[in-house]
Amino acid sequence: MRHLLGIEHMSRDEIERVLETSEAMLEISQREIKRVPTLRGRTVINVFLESSTRTRVSFEIAAKRLSADAINVTRAGSSLSKAETLADMARNLAAMSADVLVVRDSVAGVPHMLAERVRVPVVNAGDGCHEHPTQALLDAFTLRQSLGSLEGRVVAIVGDISHSRVARSDIYCFTKLGAEVRVAAPPTMMPAGIEALGVKPCFSMKEALSGADVVVMLRIQQERVAGSLFPSVREYASTFGLNARTLALAKPDAIVLHPGPINRGVEIASDVADAEPSRILDQVTNGVAVRMAVLYLLTGGAA
Amino acid sequence: MSNPAEPASAADREAERELAQGRVVLDAAGIQRATTRIAHEILERQPDVSDLVIVAIVRGGEPVAKLVAAQLEQLSERKIPQGALDITLYRDDVVARGVRPMPRPTRMPCSVDGKRVVLVDDVMFTGRTIRAAMDAVLDFGRPAAIQVATLVDRGHRELPIKVDFVGKNIPTARAERVVLRKRADGELEVAIV
Numbered sequence A: 001m002r003h004l005l006g007i008e009h010m011s012r013d014e015i016e017r018v019l020e021t022s023e024a025m026l027e028i029s030q031r032e033i034k035r036v037p038t039l040r041g042r043t044v045i046n047v048f049l050e051s052s053t054r055t056r057v058s059f060e061i062a063a064k065r066l067s068a069d070a071i072n073v074t075r076a077g078s079s080l081s082k083a084e085t086l087a088d089m090a091r092n093l094a095a096m097s098a099d100v101l102v103v104r105d106s107v108a109g110v111p112h113m114l115a116e117r118v119r120v121p122v123v124n125a126g127d128g129c130h131e132h133p134t135q136a137l138l139d140a141f142t143l144r145q146s147l148g149s150l151e152g153r154v155v156a157i158v159g160d161i162s163h164s165r166v167a168r169s170d171i172y173c174f175t176k177l178g179a180e181v182r183v184a185a186p187p188t189m190m191p192a193g194i195e196a197l198g199v200k201p202c203f204s205m206k207e208a209l210s211g212a213d214v215v216v217m218l219r220i221q222q223e224r225v226a227g228s229l230f231p232s233v234r235e236y237a238s239t240f241g242l243n244a245r246t247l248a249l250a251k252p253d254a255i256v257l258h259p260g261p262i263n264r265g266v267e268i269a270s271d272v273a274d275a276e277p278s279r280i281l282d283q284v285t286n287g288v289a290v291r292m293a294v295l296y297l298l299t300g301g302a303a
Numbered sequence B: 001m002s003n004p005a006e007p008a009s010a011a012d013r014e015a016e017r018e019l020a021q022g023r024v025v026l027d028a029a030g031i032q033r034a035t036t037r038i039a040h041e042i043l044e045r046q047p048d049v050s051d052l053v054i055v056a057i058v059r060g061g062e063p064v065a066k067l068v069a070a071q072l073e074q075l076s077e078r079k080i081p082q083g084a085l086d087i088t089l090y091r092d093d094v095v096a097r098g099v100r101p102m103p104r105p106t107r108m109p110c111s112v113d114g115k116r117v118v119l120v121d122d123v124m125f126t127g128r129t130i131r132a133a134m135d136a137v138l139d140f141g142r143p144a145a146i147q148v149a150t151l152v153d154r155g156h157r158e159l160p161i162k163v164d165f166v167g168k169n170i171p172t173a174r175a176e177r178v179v180l181r182k183r184a185d186g187e188l189e190v191a192i193v
Helices: A012-029 A054-065 A086-095 A110-117 A133-147 A165-176 A205-209 A233-240 A280-298 B008-021 B028-045 B061-076 B092-096 B128-138
Strands: A043-048 A069-074 A100-105 A122-127 A154-158 A180-184 A200-202 A214-217 A255-257 B023-026 B052-057 B082-085 B116-124 B145-153 B165-169 B178-182 B188-192
Touching (some): A012 A133, A012 A165, A012 A280, A043 A054, A054 A069, A054 A100, A054 A122, A086 A100, A110 A122, A122 A280, A133 A214, A133 A280, A165 A214, B023 B145, B028 B061, B028 B145, B028 B165, B028 B188, B052 B061, B052 B128, B061 B116, B061 B145, B082 B128, B116 B178, B128 B145
Parallel strands (some): A043 A069, A043 A100, A100 A122, A154 A180, A154 A214, A214 A255, B052 B116, B116 B145, B145 B165
Antiparallel strands (some): B023 B188, B178 B188
């Protein structure tokens, strides 16, 4: 693996290699001394040009548990505010012998653009409405912990499918691993032609969740879409929110995922988010292991 | 193999297999004898097993550790804690070069603080694996002692590392490969290939 830019162009073997490597990485986080010397002397630079707590901290911890040095760059206080171009900034970071660049940006394609311009492995940590590959990998890892395999499993992804990079990466990842994926959203949040990705569009919770093994709830970006894509938060919660009543539509032992941050009472009710079927905090724990695996594999070169 | 009582036909088959799969230097019975002796030597060194932990080095050390631990449990009539250590993330060639072998999960049965840890591997060669394993063990605490048991010592040490318990010393050329493998019938054997 040279870069990790998206799940779309990964093979099933590559995905499984990351997931298997993550198993060993998970054990490290359970030790008292949570550190191995593998990336001693390597430098990982996290370029986060869009706000994030979970993903940035997760990459930082992942780098440090492998003994790499982790440096964070955010938009505020960076020379981007002096009108330096992103490509120039990346070239400068690479010139300081960075070994990996982890990039998050609100614009789709930025990690790809940088990957073409620097001779350093680039990890996409979320680019606009495009992809968020490490989220999909940690989701798949979390599901495999409970289900063993995704082969033949029914996964319902519910929320703003149009604007969600998590939905896109999850769709690529889960279908490649053999799952049957359904997506559910109000028509205003359902991209036309989504069937081309091998998923079934559904326009009600009943249609999406019936017989589902897994329910992935997406965050509603209230700040962006309330009042334009649906009439009110309350109406959204009652039609596409996950609560005890709608969860009962899925299989009795169905698992609930959410990439976070969660909007309690909007897309997910508190009693569901905090209850047994929810693996939301496991996802966060596993995120560190999956990102350790990604950093480990990428620093090995093209092999 | 060097069993003089073996009938000629078996010797012929052996010769055939040698050509196809290398030279067998330790068969299942030999492995059983060697691991039994290692268990006795571990007890001789220190008869009290209450602080003993057997840690296999993944993956070649696992079947050897299993045999040694079974003997120890039988001889001491005590349960001996067993772990398995994957040293991939501690390898000096992983830290330095680009190779990316698949790491496997490590299992440690208990804290190693104050314990006598016996690392068990199948083949002792350059000593680099044991160097990595010692670093890994120390990440789990401060053992009272770390000792090394190996089924086969083939020489060619590159680091100042000594083995405490050896099943069999086998002189080899540097370029040869020594492997512990499972035959189709489930029996273990060590071969030079």
